[in-house]
Amino acid sequence: MPASKFRRKIFTISIIVVTILVLGAITAQVMANTWVKQFLDRKLPPHVELKYDSMETNIFTGSIALNGVFLKLSNRDSVATHTEAQMKSIALNGLEYSQFFMKDRIVVSDLKIDRPQVVHDLYKVHKRVGKERRGVVTLLKEIEVERLKVEGGELTLNDKDSLAFHSKTIDFEVFEIKTGPKQIRKKIPVTYGKYDLLVADVFVDLGSYEKLNVDELQFHDGTVKVLGSSLQTKYGKSELSKHLKVERDYVDLKVPEITLESIEVSFVKDTLNITTGNGKIIKPVAEIYRDKLVTDDTRSKKMYSGMLRNLPIYITVPSIEIENAQLQYGEKIEQGVAPGSVSFNQLNAQITNISNRVENKADTKISADALLMDHAPIHLDWSFQVNTPSDNFIASGEIKNFKSNTLNSFLESSLRAKAKGTINRLYFTIGGNSFNSSGDIKMSYEDFEFSVLKKNRLGVNKLLTFLGNLFINDGSKSDKDGFRYGDIEVERDPTKSFFNYLWLNVKDGMVNTMVGKGKKED
DSSP states (O other): OOHHHHHHHHHHHHHHHHHHHHHHHHHHHHHHHHHHHHHHHHHSOTTEEEEEEEEEEETTTTEEEEEEEEEEEEOTTSSOEEEEEEEEEEEEEOOOHHHHHHSSEEEESEEEEESOEEEEEGGGOOOOTTSOOOOSSOOSSEEEEEEEEEEEEEEEEEOSSSEEEEEEEEEEEEEEEEEOTTGGGSSSOOBOOOEEEEEEEEEEEOSSSEEEEEEEEEEETTEEEEEEEEEEESSOHHHHHHTOSSOOOEEEEEEEEEEEOOOEEEEETTEEEEEOOOEEEESOEEEEEEETTSOOOOSOOOOHHHHHHTOSSEEEEEEEEEEEEEEEEEEEOSTTSOOEEEEEEEEEEEEEEEEOOTTOOSOEEEEEEEEETTTEEEEEEEEEOTTOTTOOEEEEEEEEEEEGGGGHHHHHHHHSEEEEEEEEEEEEEEEEOSSEEEEEEEEEEEEEEEEEBOTTSSSBOHHHHHHHHHSOOOSOSOOTTSOEEEEEEEEOOTTSOHHHHHHHHHHHHHHHHHHSOOOOOO
16 A cells, blocks of 8 residues: 555544544533433432532543532431531542542542531431441442642531530641541541641530630641630529529630640540640639539539549540639628639649540649739649549648738638738648548748637627637747648548648648647657
């Protein structure tokens, strides 16, 4: 065959092949929407309903976009809908055909969800007791998304009669997402790499009495920063008492900033396991108030070691630092009498080795410094082992240059008494468990006197004051270093908190020091 004829034949065949490919591509592009629609109709399970206003596909770039999306999720075994989501669009780009057809995998370079508004009714979800975990959907292929981006999201979680959680703004970007037929069934249904998450304008309902608000939550590669959080009682102080059957604290806590590093979430068998790096709580301000006229809550209170030990999850935090906190505690003891209060300012503390893992044998330790009533330096060291059933603990502390009359508003309210004099130095050491404690105390003080007030608190009961001060040493009889010594022996009231227990120890030691011999036992 002449060369010219051969070239014409090759050219003609090439034209025909190119034409067929072009026509095939055009046909595939025209049919792409139909194929994607049929695929979604065929693969989505009955309990997942998907609707959308329009679809855009491009087989050349491997992109699919759904606009005006509505998604509804129901329980597998009933028609009850528990989740509804509306989205401006879902856009998928960079679908790798070779992975899809040759390796039975779905690989996407980019998935973007624009303005999803999700409403989830917690109480409508049916738990599948005793059945194998199946995941939200059943997967037949491995899925990998190189980048997922969510912009302008909003999430609402409802309880049966109230709003449980709401966030007006959610922006999310995560890389290297992977799942598959086996992974989707696990408690953590996906694996992922680096991520950024911003959640703003957050409301969390904490039950009948408290609520939590957060201005902004920032997550970046496992580190979280919480800005502008507030934990508050839903009612005012007086109104709260009307809603209570037993006493409960009124709480107003504001924290400008919290940081926590290197958060990792996993499961140990069926138990959620959270481990973190170090944390910091910056400038928290807390007001706590209790109306003691409300009926006492006589339920048994756990020690802090017991609380950690019995958590339904595992936690491990190496260290949390509290920086420049303020705490005020007040009590209302009697009707018509103004509540007294105690304050701790410039409070700085460090808590180390917070862990309830069974293998943890080291002590949890707390070291704190503050100004008591805005003038007297106070220091506390406290340690306990979480996994000791008897809740053993050791606490020691010191107070310097404390002017007792600054506590008179609290003493007048709670004890119908006044005090004067100065505690120059006070040191105590206590060891105990959830049942009893013992220890020792030494004090250097001067000109210490108590005044017992009349019932109306408008004057001094001179007889009781005279009799009381007969038994109290004013601090003048002390050793060569200016100290008097006392012993501590206390049985814990299990219906009261640990800090009530600690106060009883210090009070017992102070009374023993003032009315006892004041000498150090050999």
